[in-house]
Amino acid sequence: MNLEHLLSADYVVYKSNSVCKVEGLEERVIAGTLDKRNYLVLVPINKRESKTYVPADNELLIGKIRKALTKEEIDKVLMSVKGRETPWPEDRKVRSEYFRSVLNDGNHMELILMIRCIMSRKQALLKSHRKISGQDDSALQNAMKMISEEFAFSLGI
Numbered sequence: 001m002n003l004e005h006l007l008s009a010d011y012v013v014y015k016s017n018s019v020c021k022v023e024g025l026e027e028r029v030i031a032g033t034l035d036k037r038n039y040l041v042l043v044p045i046n047k048r049e050s051k052t053y054v055p056a057d058n059e060l061l062i063g064k065i066r067k068a069l070t071k072e073e074i075d076k077v078l079m080s081v082k083g084r085e086t087p088w089p090e091d092r093k094v095r096s097e098y099f100r101s102v103l104n105d106g107n108h109m110e111l112i113l114m115i116r117c118i119m120s121r122k123q124a125l126l127k128s129h130r131k132i133s134g135q136d137d138s139a140l141q142n143a144m145k146m147i148s149e150e151f152a153f154s155l156g157i
Contacts, residue, residue, distance in 0.1 A: 003056055006040060011068045011153070014052060015106065018146075019045050019068050019153045025056060040065070045153065069108070069154045077108045086117040092133075099139035103146070111143045118143075 006012060011019050020042035027036050039053040040062070054061050069077070089095035099118075102110045118140040122132045132140070151157075 003040065003062060005067075006062070006065055009067050011045070012042065012065050013068055013106070013150060014042055014054065015064045015104075018047075018149045020052065021045060023051070026053070028053065046149065069150060071155060074108075074151055074154055077112070080109050081112045081116070084113060085120075086113040088117055088121050092135075096135060096139075099136070099143075103139065103142055106146065108147065108150075111147050115140060115143050115147065 006022060007024065009022055011021055014020055023041040023043055025038050026041050027038055029035070030037050038056040040056050042052040042054065042065075044050055044052070054065065056062065089098055099114060102114045118132065118136055121136070122140070125132060131137075
């Protein structure tokens with residue numbers, strides 16, 4: 001998404017963070033220099049006292065910003081995961097890397113499939129009075145937070 005489209009959007013998601021309100025462009029002096037640079041100013045809706053400044057000329061970082069999903073897009077995501085499963089990676093290192101990759105990518109479909117995968121494993125372990133690892137539980141909590149925040153915002157909940 002290019003800068004003009006981002007400036008015309010009211011709300012966006014940056015990287016895998018929560019939904020942010022687009023406040024506009026702000027020219028700031030680069031620390032330690034006299035050079036000025038334009039920054040896209042984003043305010044997380046759940047942390048209004050915080051601001052994120054994204055260099056407007058950094059295509060890589062600007063490319064990590066997208067518009068928040070609409071209700072119709074959420075419906076499509078939910079329909080796309082219907083009946084699909086992600087197998088549980090038995091190797092802990094492989095699993096950790098896979099979960100980290102899904103969280104960093106922020107793909108809604110993959111996040112939901114990962115949540116489903118971890119929840120299934122968690123339920124299976126509970127039957128034998130065992131728990132998932134703290135690392136797996138952390139990945140689950142992060143994925144659930146990412147999905148629930150954006151979905152709740154987009155659905156007006």
